[in-house]
Amino acid sequence: MTISIPRGTQDILPGEVEKWQLIEKKARELCERFQYKEIRTPIFEHTELFTRSVGDTTDIVQKEMYTFLDRGKRSLTLRPEGTAAVVRSFVEQKMFGQANQPVKLYYMGPMFRYERPQAGRFRQFVQFGVEALGSADPAVDAEVIVLAYSLYQSLGLKKLKLIINSLGDKESRSAHRQALIEHFRPRIDEFCGDCQGRLEKNPMRILDCKKDRDHELMKSAPSILDYLNDESRAYFEKVQKYLTDLQIPFEVDSNLVRGLDYYNHTAFEIMSDAEGFGAITTLCGGGRYNGLVEEIGGPETPGIGFALSIERFIAALHAENIDLPLHEGLDVYLVALGEDAKDYSVGLLHQLRMEGFSAERDYLDRKIKAQFKAADRMNARAVAILGEDELKENKINVKTLATGDQVEYPLDQFIDKFKEAFGK
Known part of the structure; x- marks a missing residue:
């Protein structure tokens, strides 16, 4: 169903x-x-x-x-x-x-x-x-x-x-109300049922009727401005x-x-x-x-x-064909290769988010090429690449996708270095 x-x-x-x-x-x-x-x-x-x-x-x-x-x-x-x-x-x-x-x-x-x-x-x-x-x-x-x-x-x-x-x-509306009743009453049977019901209760509402908006009496109805x-x-x-x-x-x-x-x-x-x-x-x-x-x-x-x-x-x-200035895209996508690097990336991802960056990582165990494609689809500004060798050597590579530039940071200084390079 x-x-x-x-x-x-x-x-x-x-x-x-x-x-x-x-x-x-x-x-x-x-x-x-x-x-x-x-x-x-x-x-x-x-x-x-x-x-x-x-x-x-x-x-x-x-x-x-x-x-x-x-x-x-x-x-x-x-x-x-x-x-x-x-x-x-x-x-x-x-x-x-x-x-x-x-x-x-x-x-x-x-x-x-x-x-x-x-x-x-x-x-x-x-x-x-x-x-x-x-x-x-x-x-x-x-x-x-x-x-x-x-x-x-x-x-x-x-x-x-x-x-x-x-x-x-109230005084102005009362005078206008009576004028409207006298104006519409002789031909009220030409109006819809809603308008007929409003004649005595709230004649001003007749002016707001969508069905009878083109009726000639609408155009000649007394103006509230004349009764103020x-x-x-x-x-x-x-x-x-x-x-x-x-x-x-x-x-x-x-x-x-x-x-x-x-x-x-x-x-x-x-x-x-x-x-x-x-x-x-x-x-x-x-x-x-x-x-x-x-x-x-x-x-x-x-x-x-x-x-x-x-x-x-x-x-x-x-x-008006106005494109709103929406903040779209990701600050950084973490590419982790190998079990130890993937485990480490969980904490790294959290640190980035707590520092105010929008950050994401792979959760589907995809190959490096597929992870880069995911970063592209998410319009990431940068990709941070962490493999088993980098983890052992206390380093991480950061690639700026718009320019293709790639730099290497000490892993234990990565957050501070990333903040210096990308703001926040």
Whole structure:
């Protein structure tokens, strides 16, 4: 019986996983510079967390969650996104009482959504995201956007497009909500069932519908920007000013809604403009969610964050034909000939590794020619050759494969001499 991988998942093999590791390393380095600290939350949470925070009118909650009952008949859900769990931890662990505010966190890990697999989209996917909780300063909005934008730039992406919008505060959204209901209600029967169900519950979500995106009422729908009150408008203008000051190019799109119910004020997406990237161009999305902490049982606390897919990051790199600066290859391959030399090479190999070198030796009892071929395949910088005679005479030969140069070192000084010649 052959057991295959579940649909919508993938194996990330050596040769490819190094790209993931580099992106993750860059993300961690940026977060350290921006003073965001890592948080790790469970892969599954109580289902109520997502229905309350993400919103029961969203596609995620209605169609895409992996939900199950445990043995205690409790409803649990594999996390479909990261923000809700981070905010739950913020409330439960009383991080709002910490001296250093705002609390700036980042996470990285697998998320799960039952959706149709397609290029760059999987049912298990990896998200990197940040959350800044405790400040309503528009400068934090700009900081969060710049962090995401800088990560893409740090690995060479150039064909990026930043789209921003304001969803306004409660007062602005309420006025816009009523305008949307009045706009869509007379012809709502021309829209899909999901949109019909959203009309009264969350009409703004209609603007995010993929099925009816070309309907004429979509193009003439009232813009949230026309309903922003003075406070919301001033806030949005500050965000735009900071992005301009930081020389981050952006476009304002009043139809940008985002797919989750908890957003207000700033919303943004970073897209790929690379030719051939695909129909779904969004790389990253986020926004402000003042009110979410209270929804999960915490005190009134403003927040903002974003999440990006590592899979789509890699797809964008491929679309722009960017070769990542991966560290590939081996520092040294030990060729040992004869039983005593093979035995001695075990300890020598360990010493090299403990000194920081990537090192390998033969484990298949191959001839010297086959061992050299193995060193070539592993892209070794050098080969260290130890035979029975060399062992008796306390010496070892080191050949630099790129030049063919070969030198002889005293065996008891080999590690120090190798460090002098090859660094570390």
